[in-house]
Amino acid sequence: xxxxxxxxxxxxxxxxxxxxxxxxxxxxxxxxxxxxxxxxxxxxxxxxxxxxxxxxxxxxxxxxxxxxxxxxxxxxxxxxxxxxxxxxxxxxxxxxxxxxxxxxxxxxxxxxxxxxxxxxxxxxxxxxxxxxxxxxxxxxxxxxxxxxxxxxxxxxxxxxxxxxxxxxxxxxxxxxxxxxxxxxxxxxxxxxxxxxxxxxxxxxxxxxxxxxxxxxxxxxxxxxxxxxxxxxxxxxxxxxxxxxxxxxxxxxxxxxxxxxxxxxxxxxxxxxxxxxxxxxxxxxxxxxxxxxxxxxxxxxxxxxxxxxxxxxxxxxxxxxxxxxxxxxxxxxxxxxxxxxxxxxxxxxxxxxxxxxxxxxxxxxx
Amino acid sequence: xxxxxxxxxxxxxxxxxxxxxxxxxxxxxxxxxxxxxxxxxxxxxxxxxxxxxxxxxxxxxxxxxxxxxxxxxxxxxxxxxxxxxxxxxxxxxxxxxxxxxxxxxxxxxxxxxxxxxxxxxxxxxxxxxxxxxxxxxxxxxxxxxxxxxxxxxxxxxxxxxxxxxxxxxxxxxxxxxxxxxxxxxxxxxxxxxxxxxxxxxxxxxxxxxxxxxxxxxxxxxxxxxxxxxxxxxxxxxxxxxxxxxxxxxxxxxxxxxxxxxxxxxxxxxxxxxxxxxxxxxxxxxxxxxxxxxxxxxxxxxxxxxxxxxxxxxxxxxxxxxxxxxxxxxxxxxxxxxxxxxxxxxxxxxxxxxxxxxxxxxxxxx
Numbered sequence: 001x002x003x004x005x006x007x008x009x010x011x012x013x014x015x016x017x018x019x020x021x022x023x024x025x026x027x028x029x030x031x032x033x034x035x036x037x038x039x040x041x042x043x044x045x046x047x048x049x050x051x052x053x054x055x056x057x058x059x060x061x062x063x064x065x066x067x068x069x070x071x072x073x074x075x076x077x078x079x080x081x082x083x084x085x086x087x088x089x090x091x092x093x094x095x096x097x098x099x100x101x102x103x104x105x106x107x108x109x110x111x112x113x114x115x116x117x118x119x120x121x122x123x124x125x126x127x128x129x130x131x132x133x134x135x136x137x138x139x140x141x142x143x144x145x146x147x148x149x150x151x152x153x154x155x156x157x158x159x160x161x162x163x164x165x166x167x168x169x170x171x172x173x174x175x176x177x178x179x180x181x182x183x184x185x186x187x188x189x190x191x192x193x194x195x196x197x198x199x200x201x202x203x204x205x206x207x208x209x210x211x212x213x214x215x216x217x218x219x220x221x222x223x224x225x226x227x228x229x230x231x232x233x234x235x236x237x238x239x240x241x242x243x244x245x246x247x248x249x250x251x252x253x254x255x256x257x258x259x260x261x262x263x264x265x266x267x268x269x270x271x272x273x274x275x276x277x278x279x280x281x282x283x284x285x286x287x288x289x290x291x292x293x294x295x296x297x298x299x300x301x302x303x304x305x306x307x308x309x310x311x312x313x314x315x316x317x318x319x320x321x322x323x324x325x326x327x328x329x330x331x332x333x334x335x336x337x338x339x340x341x342x343x344x345x346x347x348x349x350x351x352x353x354x355x356x357x358x359x360x361x362x363x364x365x
Numbered sequence: 366x367x368x369x370x371x372x373x374x375x376x377x378x379x380x381x382x383x384x385x386x387x388x389x390x391x392x393x394x395x396x397x398x399x400x401x402x403x404x405x406x407x408x409x410x411x412x413x414x415x416x417x418x419x420x421x422x423x424x425x426x427x428x429x430x431x432x433x434x435x436x437x438x439x440x441x442x443x444x445x446x447x448x449x450x451x452x453x454x455x456x457x458x459x460x461x462x463x464x465x466x467x468x469x470x471x472x473x474x475x476x477x478x479x480x481x482x483x484x485x486x487x488x489x490x491x492x493x494x495x496x497x498x499x500x501x502x503x504x505x506x507x508x509x510x511x512x513x514x515x516x517x518x519x520x521x522x523x524x525x526x527x528x529x530x531x532x533x534x535x536x537x538x539x540x541x542x543x544x545x546x547x548x549x550x551x552x553x554x555x556x557x558x559x560x561x562x563x564x565x566x567x568x569x570x571x572x573x574x575x576x577x578x579x580x581x582x583x584x585x586x587x588x589x590x591x592x593x594x595x596x597x598x599x600x601x602x603x604x605x606x607x608x609x610x611x612x613x614x615x616x617x618x619x620x621x622x623x624x625x626x627x628x629x630x631x632x633x634x635x636x637x638x639x640x641x642x643x644x645x646x647x648x649x650x651x652x653x654x655x656x657x658x659x660x661x662x663x664x665x666x667x668x669x670x671x672x673x674x675x676x677x678x679x680x681x682x683x684x685x686x687x688x689x690x691x692x693x694x695x696x697x698x699x700x701x702x703x704x705x706x707x708x709x710x711x712x713x714x715x716x717x718x719x720x721x722x723x724x725x726x727x728x729x730x
Contacts, residue, residue: 003399004391012392012611023612024389026369027377027561029690034368061563062427062585065607069585097584190608196392198426198563198610217582219462220427220434242430243555245563246377247388248613325394 005319006346008355009327010138010300011168012190012197013343015255019195022254023247030244038253039230039244045256049170049193049264050185050203052177058230059189059199059252060221061245064167067186067200068097070221071132071163074204074212075184078102080129085116087144088137089330090165098132101217112137112333113302115144115295122152130161136169138191139330141291141302141339143173147180154181161208167191170201171259172271172299172343183208189248192271192299194344195255198248255344271347272298278342281356285365290329290337299343302329304336306363311335314362322358370684371711373720374692375503375665376533377555377562378708380620384560387619388612395609403618404595404609410621414535414558414629415550415568417542423595424554424564424617425586426610429532432551432565433462435586436497436528439569439577440549443467445494450481452509453502454695455530463497466582477502477698478667480509480660487517495526501534503556504695506656506667506704508538512545519546526573532556535566536624537636537664537708548573554613557636557664559709560620563613620709636712637663643707646721650730655694655702664708667694669701671728676700679727687723 007013015023028035047057060066072094076082082103084094087110098105108124110116116133131153135146150162161183166175172192177185183205190197204212204223216222220242228239259267275298279289282303290302305311311328315338318324329337342351359365372378380388393400412422425431437459441447447468449459452475463470473489475481481498496518500511515527526548531540537557542550548570555562569577569588581587585607593604624632640663644654647668655667670676676693680703683689694702707716724730 002390003393003397005393005397007392007394009394009396011608012394015392020389024385025367027372027380028368028370029372029374029377030562031374032368032370032684032690062431063608063610066427066585069583073583093584100580100582100584188608196610196612197395197608198613215465217465218434218438219458219465220431243376243428243553243562245428245561245613247561248563248610319397325397 004323006324006351006354008340008342008346008351009325010339010341011188011343013194013341013346015196016194016258016345018258019251019255023196023251025250028246028250030246031240035246036238039249042249042253042256043230045253045260046201046203048260049256050177051175051179052203054177054203054205055231056209056227057203058226059249060202061242062200063197064186064188064200065093066221067202068094068165070202070223071184071186072098072101072103073216073218073221074223075130075161075208076101076103077213079104081106081125081127083108083121083124083128083131085121085133086110087114087116087140087142088112088134089139090134090137090167094132094165113140113142113290114292115142116149118145118149118152121149122156127157128160130163132163134165135175136166136173136297136300138168138300141297141300142295143297146182147176150181168297168300171267172347173297174268177203189252191341192343193252193255195251196248198245199252271342274342274347274349274352275299275301277349277352278340278356281352285360299341299347301340303338303340305338309363311338317362318358324355324358326355369688371689371716371719373705373707373711373716374690375704375706376553376708378559378706378711380561381559381623381710383623384616384620387616388561390615393611393615395611396605400611401603404614407614407618407621408595410618410625411566411568413625414621415542416540416544417568419542419568419570420596421569421574421592423567423591424614425567426607427565428562429551429553429565430458431586432567433459433530435567435588436549436551437463437466437468438581438583438586439588440495440526440573441466441468442578444469446471446490446492448473448486448489448493448496450486450498451475452479452481452505452507453477453499454504455499455502459497459530478505478507478655479657480507481514483510483514483517486514487521492522493525495528497528499530500540501531501538501662501665503533503665506662506665507660508662511547512541515546533662533665536632537712538662539633542568554617556706557708558617558620558624560617561613563610564617636707639707639712639714639717640664640666642714642717643705643721646717650725664706664712666705668703668705670703674728676703682727683723689720689723691720
């Protein structure tokens with residue numbers, strides 16, 4: 001018997017039906033002209049969703065975190081100063097990854113559950129090579145103002161690069177890479193894009209592209225080599241690098257097609273209204289939201305576990321009795337916060353009602 | 366209109382029907398107990414196909430080449446001597462990757478199309494940290510004797526590690542990691558395993574595991590962190606690392622299930638007989654095989670393009686008129702060799718007849 005869950009954790013979410021169809025289409029080879037056309041279209045669709053004209057926009061062959069790794073591997077040389085705004089797990093992860101590539105990391109810590117403070121990040125170092133921050137912190141459900149950060153960084157120093165983690169924001173809330181002036185950004189497919197996990201949409205500004213590390217320590221994530229396959233060499237020919245995950249890319253193509261057919265504005269509005277209903281319902285149940293008011297993500301709501309309630313037991317009951325997956329908290333909040341996602345195909349009022357109803361029953365409220 | 370190809374190049378091949386079914390099952394979360402059971406079973410099945418008891422056996426979240434990268438990233442420290450047997454593109458790639466991680470690489474070049482010479486590899490350096498070689502060279506269709514290499518290396522120096530690229534051999538010809546004494550090996554899913562591209566089955570001996578680099582330069586491929594998720598920590602708990610590509614792993618689980626239901630011996634015999642029929646048919650057509658006799662892979666046959674024939678034009682005609690994909694050659698043999706794969710679900714006599722018939726028509730033979 002196949003297990004069919006309602007995936008309302010921090011991702012993966014249940015894919016859009018179009019994405020599932022794309023995944024089960026006949027498989028194409030990675031050098032087939034039909035596939036290369038599909039890849040080009042996928043990258044065009046990604047550009048629309050990212051809000052960018054960057055020619056270097058593509059899905060990397062790994063899950064979201066591989067995008068973070070590719071960003072640092074291709075831009076940071078040992079000794080480069082990298083400022084990281086940390087307000088949750090994924091900021092922490094940036095610190096770890098940047099350090100492995102030899103960066104001199106200046107971390108700017110914030111309380112978890114709060115957005116980043118642009119001025120503090122700016123004041124942390126006068127001339128960093130790169131400033132990294134998370135747009136939508138998956139660990140806390142908080143949105144930070146990446147546009148203000150990027151503008152402030154570039155106003156001071158045109159050569160500094162700005163890196164944004166958009167894993168949980170892309171296709172759920174507006175992302176405007178070019179308008180904001182973000183140089184590198186990565187995402188995942190398994191959240192608001194509504195596709196299974198396995199790819200990391202990635203985009204690089206021309207400025208970052210031309211200042212990248214010539215031969216990064218990683219072969220698999222060498223953007224120059226990947227670019228020769230995805231966009232072709234200077235001479236125009238496409239050169240094989242690694243076997244692209246063609247089924248996953250066909251699914252991404254289809255999922256993005258669905259999003260653009262519906263319209264990005266409509267998709268954002270659907271996330272906003274589902275998230276609002278969930279937040280209202282949780283508060284009506286007497287529960288306290290974790291993320292700072294005014295900075296809450298509609299696609300991922302964090303809620304405090306009530307005193308005396310066993311967090312894991314509630315999650316298990318939701319899973320076993322209702323087939324609903326919600327997420328635990330992370331790090332210091334592992335047992336005291338739940339994370340409830342209404343992402344992509346699940347950004348719907350019926351999903352909000354389902355989890356609100358089930359949670360009310362389980363909590364006896 | 367969906368394009369449906371017969372994928373008879375060097376991979377991807379058309380998936381086993383069971384693998385396609387697995388890919389379209391309802392998606393599970395990466396921390397769902399149901400998924401973790403499926404992951405455990407997948408790793409058990411991989412152990413059987415690898416011929417190993419290694420507890421550290423798992424699918425890495427990327428395509429085959431990510432396995433190569435993980436192997437070097439987790440074992441090689443700057444200055445370590447690494448001997449690489451090069452008899453094709455994937456040996457070349459090992460040299461590139463090992464060098465990026467700071468290895469002092471000693472390469473032992475062989476003619477492309479020939480197997481590796483164990484004694485020459487052994488003589489290249491008296492005390493290397495690691496010796497790497499490709500079991501089945503995807504670029505040339507040649508099998509090398511990894512068992513003899515591994516035994517010889519370990520007889521001389523018990524501490525040296527042996528790394529084998531099994532991307533094109535696994536589940537097509539016998540692979541015996543433990544019997545041979547291989548310490549690290551990686552594969553891909555898109556060839557004889559008969560699953561879409563996107564995962565790299567990987568196995569590590571306990572000896573290699575315990576001598577690995579404590580904090581490798583890569584976060585995504587840090588085997589210690591990945592192991593904490595896949596196998597659990599010392600305390601037994603599984604710790605989140607990155608979001609596993611759950612749809613692809615469900616597909617791998619199903620594809621491996623199909624292979625083990627059929628029986629590994631039967632699967633190898635099926636590859637052998639389909640490959641033999643293809644080789645016989647090509648010779649009967651007056652074509653010359655490229656790989657050295659006695660060392661040819663049944664799952665991937667390399668054939669010389671006849672004088673005066675335009676290699677690319679023939680491939681295009683096969684693709685457009687017959688819907689059959691075959692591969693070009695690689696590097697110096699790009700225009701003078703074709704690569705025809707009968708892998709996984711395509712290791713069948715009907716596929717051999719289809720490509721032989723189509724090729725005869727196109728070549729007018």
